[in-house]
Amino acid sequence: MGYAQLVIGPAGSGKSTYCSSLHQHCETVGRTIHIVNLDPAAENFDYPVAMDIRELISLDDVMEELGLGPNGGLIYCMEHLEENLDDWLSEELDNYMDDDYLVFDCPGQIELFSHVPMLKNFVEHLKRKNFNICVVYLLDSQFITDVTKFISGCMASLSAMVQLELPHVNILSKMDLVRNKRDLENYLNPEPKTLLAELNRRMAPQFEKLNKSLIELVDQYSMVSFLPLDLRKESSIQYILSQIDNCIQYGEDADVKIKDFDPDDD
Ligand SMILES: Nc1nc2c(ncn2[C@@H]2O[C@H](COP(=O)(O)OP(=O)(O)OP(=O)(O)O)[C@@H](O)[C@H]2O)c(=O)[nH]1
Numbered sequence: 104m105g106y107a108q109l110v111i112g113p114a115g116s117g118k119s120t121y122c123s124s125l126h127q128h129c130e131t132v133g134r135t136i137h138i139v140n141l142d143p144a145a146e147n148f149d150y151p152v153a154m155d156i157r158e159l160i161s162l163d164d165v166m167e168e169l170g171l172g173p174n175g176g177l178i179y180c181m182e183h184l185e186e187n188l189d190d191w192l193s194e195e196l197d198n199y200m201d202d203d204y205l206v207f208d209c210p211g212q213i214e215l216f217s218h219v220p221m222l223k224n225f226v227e228h229l230k231r232k233n234f235n236i237c238v239v240y241l242l243d244s245q246f247i248t249d250v251t252k253f254i255s256g257c258m259a260s261l262s263a264m265v266q267l268e269l270p271h272v273n274i275l276s277k278m279d280l281v282r283n284k285r286d287l288e289n290y291l292n293p294e295p296k297t298l299l300a301e302l303n304r305r306m307a308p309q310f311e312k313l314n315k316s317l318i319e320l321v322d323q324y325s326m327v328s329f330l331p332l333d334l335r336k337e338s339s340i341q342y343i344l345s346q347i348d349n350c351i352q353y354g355e356d357a358d359v360k361i362k363d364f365d366p367d368d369d
Pocket residue numbers: 113114115116117118119120121142209210211212276277278279280333334
């Protein structure tokens with residue numbers, strides 16, 4: 104059994120920075136995790152790259168040879184990955200053993216989890232390889248300065264949840280940039296009524312019915328709940344990691360193993 108985090112979220116929401124901070128944190132506490140780069144356009148890394156999609160396909164080559172733009176090129180790369188799940192990915196995964204913990208740093212194009220089936224097939228492959236997977240969805244804290252942005256961020260997260268059908272943790276990243284701490288509580292665990300009132304206040308009256316349906320939808324999936332991530336605080340990273348570990352039952356097997364050796368047994 105392996106463990107995996109699939110780190111997704113809108114462009115620039117802090118996914119790669121989160122991965123590198125997580126790596127640092129784990130090093131500090133003497134725990135091993137492996138970060139995998141799934142972004143064919145990424146160039147600089149603050150973490151040791153354990154596996155790299157760029158070894159399979161290069162975005163530059165795709166754009167040049169197929170005359171695609173950066174986003175079309177990315178979709179092409181991800182489809183190529185999908186076609187190579189059984190060879191390239193399987194071979195790479197063979198380097199890891201039971202109990203290994205992988206963190207997948209994904210590209211920021213939300214198409215990848217909103218309507219392209221690629222990530223879904225990727226996840227199915229990992230499941231067949233016996234991985235327990237948690238989706239970690241990052242939303243930039245700057246989204247809470249504007250309720251319309253916040254709702255659209257929630258909808259993107261919701262669409263990933265519905266598509267991927269995995270344990271799912273929402274994170275509000277870049278907490279160091281939040282000035283108005285008073286607003287914060289309203290967004291980490293918001294009251295649907297408060298969100299709706301805010302949304303109605305921001306938008307023209309003809310949208311009231313739509314706003315109500317949107318908030319009801321988000322509320323029914325109990326989606327709007329975010330964990331704050333403040334990279335300046337070790338305790339913040341530690342807390343988030345413990346929540347994710349919980350979702351994928353990491354560490355629980357270890358407890359069982361210890362119990363197996365209970366001296367009272369014989
Ligand atoms: N202040 C602050 N800035 C951050 C934080 N995390 C990331 N950033 C900045 O936000 C920008 C984007 O960060 P990345 O980690 O590259 O974001 P990403 O989600 O990996 O971006 P893409 O892979 O391009 O979608 C960079 O300039 C980071 O330095 C944070 O916790 N606080």
